[in-house]
Amino acid sequence: MSKKQQYKLTTRLVHGPEHSAKWDFSHHVVPPLSSSTTYRLDSAKRGARGFQEFGQLVEDTGEAPVYIYDRLDEPTRSILEGELADMEQGEACVSFASGMAAISGILGSILQKGDEVIAHPVLYGCTHSLFTHWYPRQGFGVQRIDLNDIAKLKKQVNDKTRVLYCESPVNPTLELVDLGALRKLADAINAQRKPARKLLIVIDNTFATPFAQRPLALGADVVVHSLTKNLGGFGTEVGGAVICPKSMLASLLLYRKDFGAILSAKSAWAILVYGLPTLAVRLKRQQYTARKVAAWLEKQPAVARVVYPGLASYPQRKLAERQLVDVDGDFAPGNMIYFELDPKRVEAERFVDEIASSAYSITLAVSLGHTKTLIELPASMTHSSYGKAGGAVRLSIGLESPSDILADLKNALAATQTPASRNGRAVR
Ligand SMILES: Cc1ncc(COP(=O)(O)O)c(C=O)c1O
Incomplete structure (x- = not known):
């Protein structure tokens, strides 16, 4: 050796x-x-x-x-x-x-x-x-x-x-x-x-x-x-x-x-x-933030479903714990989050448009694994070759402060709620 x-x-x-x-x-x-x-x-x-x-x-x-x-x-x-x-x-x-x-x-x-x-x-x-x-x-x-x-x-x-x-x-x-x-x-x-x-x-x-x-x-x-x-x-x-x-x-x-x-x-x-020399430090930081963001998203009434391997609700959690293991032996659920909004409360396109116009810590852009947090709509962007409609959102967490990302997500959700759901009448 x-x-x-x-x-x-x-x-x-x-x-x-x-x-x-x-x-x-x-x-x-x-x-x-x-x-x-x-x-x-x-x-x-x-x-x-x-x-x-x-x-x-x-x-x-x-x-x-x-x-x-x-x-x-x-x-x-x-x-x-x-x-x-x-x-x-x-x-x-x-x-x-x-x-x-x-x-x-x-x-x-x-x-x-x-x-x-x-x-x-x-x-x-x-x-x-x-x-x-x-x-x-x-x-x-x-x-x-x-x-x-x-x-x-x-x-x-x-x-x-x-x-x-x-x-x-x-x-x-x-x-x-x-x-x-x-x-x-x-x-x-x-x-x-x-x-x-x-x-x-x-x-x-x-x-x-x-x-x-x-x-x-x-x-x-x-x-x-x-x-x-x-x-x-x-x-x-x-x-x-x-x-x-x-x-x-x-x-x-x-x-x-x-x-x-x-x-x-x-x-x-x-x-x-x-x-390569910064890979471990970047991923650990991104993952730390992704865990917080995924847990927060899961609690929002306007969010219908969150998929993140670090959540207890992740359907293949046992397999994730076996396969996603970092070089130090720790569970490594990663920096990517996939979530669906409840269309009765928040329409996905309006939500990402709001992020594009108002958020500073999140950028509407394709690609992933960046220093900056990136958000996109796969069905109409990176996966448009499938020709399928869909309002799911892909989020690639970057190196910003977790509280800033959460604040930008929270503000965009609040700004784009349908009038019915703002009055508390939307049903899931
Ligand atoms: C999982 C995956 N594989 C391959 C590619 C293609 O990589 P590139 O854009 O470097 O050609 C991408 C691009 O987004 C990807 O997400």
């Missing part, structure tokens, strides 16, 4: 690598930001070696790899990838230009024409759109089945099924998928399959982050992330990442090289030196 591995993840996130197999920067306290599209090759032999070695896992031999061209590989991005693999307890990581590039990258590198994905019904809106709009045109099958319904899955998985795909917690409903149960099912199916056709569990861990959930240890094969959210953390960088077994690395790197959706070195650097 290296010296670094003897330390807690929170400490490893602050300090980063002791040194990197990808670059010699042992005298920098902060990893340097590299910015070079192309690399001097010294000799034709070195150039040929670079191309020959591309796609292989870089072993820590004390010698930096041969860099050729930014789109193939790049030192700052490589160091970030090493850190993300460490956080997720995975063997390898490949970063991408966005979360969607990471999702389409891993699935595109696994699936062949005629193969099929079974995906959970509710997903982030653009992932839903990828599956419904693009995959049928590209010859990939998609079935939508509740991944907690193991009996139904057992019936529906067939020889073409290569991937079981989900988010957990799900965006925006915060439902969880039982990864242990899914692992058991995949193992039983894989016992009858050749290694090259194994059924793979791919999970989007964007909501929890590896600080609050390590899906590979819970049974998943591959983890994807939008780095744009809590891992980046400050709302300044767009990025994505895939954490996968060594065996998938070559194909994934080749896919990224040829489709070209690379994470810029400048964004990788910001995530590496600002996002």
Whole structure:
């Protein structure tokens, strides 16, 4: 075990690598930001070696790899990838230009024409759109089945099924998928399959982050992330990442090289030196506030339903306590809240419009995992690709004072109550 591995993840996130197999920067306290599209090759032999070695896992031999061209590989991005693999307890990581590039990258590198994905019904809106709009045109099958319904899955998985795909917690409903149960099912199916056709569990861990959930240890094969959210953390960088077994690395790197959706070195650097070292402290603070806000919302007569894994009323509370555990071993219900207003008392659109015009501590904006508290209406915004109406509200808690967030929510509820409910006549 290296010296670094003897330390807690929170400490490893602050300090980063002791040194990197990808670059010699042992005298920098902060990893340097590299910015070079192309690399001097010294000799034709070195150039040929670079191309020959591309796609292989870089072993820590004390010698930096041969860099050729930014789109193939790049030192700052490589160091970030090493850190993300460490956080997720995975063997390898490949970063991408966005979360969607990471999702389409891993699935595109696994699936062949005629193969099929079974995906959970509710997903982030653009992932839903990828599956419904693009995959049928590209010859990939998609079935939508509740991944907690193991009996139904057992019936529906067939020889073409290569991937079981989900988010957990799900965006925006915060439902969880039982990864242990899914692992058991995949193992039983894989016992009858050749290694090259194994059924793979791919999970989007964007909501929890590896600080609050390590899906590979819970049974998943591959983890994807939008780095744009809590891992980046400050709302300044767009990025994505895939954490996968060594065996998938070559194909994934080749896919990224040829489709070209690379994470810029400048964004990788910001995530590496600002996002990751502050992840634990940000999430603990956001979660502290989210618990207070969820408990308060649940007591409001104008709020019909609150979904937050930290509430006693959360329907999958036992599963949440098993799966959402932070790196210190504490229950980690996270910073996301999903709630429904009682339309007889407060109309959701009027409520978020009131927040947009009057609140200072809450911003009407999509995205999540930001320093600022963000509110949105999934049905008409992030999840509009589902084409379904609905008045539920998604809240991503930031770093503000909890009492300010509560005051802004309270004022917006008071300002938008229907006249009938103000007179105490509304019924639930
Ligand atoms: C759960 C989840 N996955 C993936 C994405 C896509 O990430 P990006 O916007 O970085 O492409 C998002 C974006 O909101 C998301 O919420």
